[in-house]
Amino acid sequence: MPKHSLETRKSTERMVDYDRHSSAQQSIISSHDARIRELARQVGRGGREMRVMDYGCGPGTSAIIAVRPALEVFRARFHDAPLVVCHADQPGNDWNALFGLVYGPTGYHAGIDNVRTEASIGSFYERMADDSSVDLATCFAASHWLSRAVRLQSPGTVWFADLQGDARQEMAELARRDWMNFLRLRARELKPGGFLFVSTLGSIPDGAERNGAAASGRGIYRALQVVAESMARDGLIDADVLDGFVFSLWFPTAEEARSPIEGDDDLLLSFEIVTIEVTPAPHNPTDFFAGLSSDPEKYANAYTGYIRAFADSTLRTQLLAPSATGPQSEDGLADEFYRRLHDLYQTRLSEFAFELWHLTVILRKM
Template structure:
């Protein structure tokens, strides 16, 4: 089968208003705090230092909430032991915003023991830090983004879970390769006895879905497809561009994640699976903004903001800019898209609710 063109730009570059609209990410990091504490508690004293790496950290408070419980747990055991914190993400991350938070009143630099903060800039589908150097690696809400954007023959959907035929096979193969590559690099970077904790959006079996699984967030992607199609029907978006556009995401089922690990000879030898499951979010799993459904205007505002936070750069570079007929047209198309998305959520509310299932994997380096 001939390959479709792969775009080198990463889909997460240039995310906008991330900290303000990343409530799901922040809640998820807080939810994982006890898991992080348990893993740090198992490590004992680490020489020459405890090194924490947060892969795909992003620019927001979720990065702070990921690191804080690890520092607090280790300090309670070893008050004067050195700690190094490494935040890792792509060049397009808003690093100024991140380190402003690290150094701010809600940051973690008030810690009294020796603590060094650093950054590793690059894709987590490559090696990012030295081998055998990481005590605890974390990666939240990031590994479901694939290594590269891709254009497929995908009329009628922007969501991987609604693909059929060759397009679905191609994206599934890419997702498998990326997951194995990501874990191989992280496993090599872990110290023997170190842990990797990954939690991303997941999928659950659902016989009512055409492909037998329900993907987290399926409602919000179907809302984006409906809005984009309405704009294509009105001649505002290039129909050919839309028919080739799909988000470069894959939310794995527990079976997909597990079989990729056990079926890879390097991973099966190098690490032990301590935990692997897909579970519903502990709060509002059936609708991210369920608490606001009685206020359609606020409900719509929250969904539009959330969409902008994770999807704006992808939509602009892969849909609006290729459809633009003039230099300023891409921004005008974006404004119209979000106006229509707001109207859609006001009118239909829970029809396009964003359900959340989390895939969580904890690995120990042998």
């Protein structure tokens, strides 16, 4: 009997209070502004319209920062061309929040003319655009979510980087297949000469770590493990559920991002590799919220808000809801979970700091 099962549920459904707690994502995207402008300058006019597509756009300001550089360059280069932005995400994305921002005072419609906004709703592990229709594709802080929720026997850890043995291998294989599938789909959607720009959390080789790599956010996931274990000890989380819970994430090393392309004839024929690299974040790479560390309350608020924004739906559906069989409701368990997480950051500060290495992948469609 297999020890593990890959579930059909999605790995993540929605972000919580995302716009207020996505300064990390916004700063990552802003740090790539010049590179995206440079790619937009290299794209030829491949048709009547110029199309920018942002995969895993989310509901916040980051979705605007992601597409603005290419829009500005295209508008300056092709005065008469209709520009199309297609925001792509899952059904549970907060689309109303996103379109409120897109059409609001800081949105790209204020200032850039003749832009049409579209949405593509589904999974980027399936087709999201027509063949050869996209000039410039971006995907920020999203491709590290795997195609489905994973249930593995993973006692002692809630995330991929500390998995051992079969569980680690099974998840590594899913991550590799997902990445190749993602790239094959984008290869069909991009126009020849168009670019795919993927930026997400990465890992770097590190012999001191269990699996030979230090992954971004290792402090955060270890903090989540400490909190989850403390709640299991107090009978608030079902210990069996916790032993089988793992975030469905993979933060690749540069080698893990590159080798599936170089080992696959179709991908090699589809893409020129422009850049594949993992580099420390330009600001506060060893503690993203270091600027707040002199005020433990603010520091803990920043960490708790950031973590809740991306982790809440996974924690609820896979850990808290299945544990909420006693007197405590799912909401009560969630409140208690974040209260303990807040206490942990307030008292132990940088012990669980968010270290950040960016994976950047730039591919050109041949």
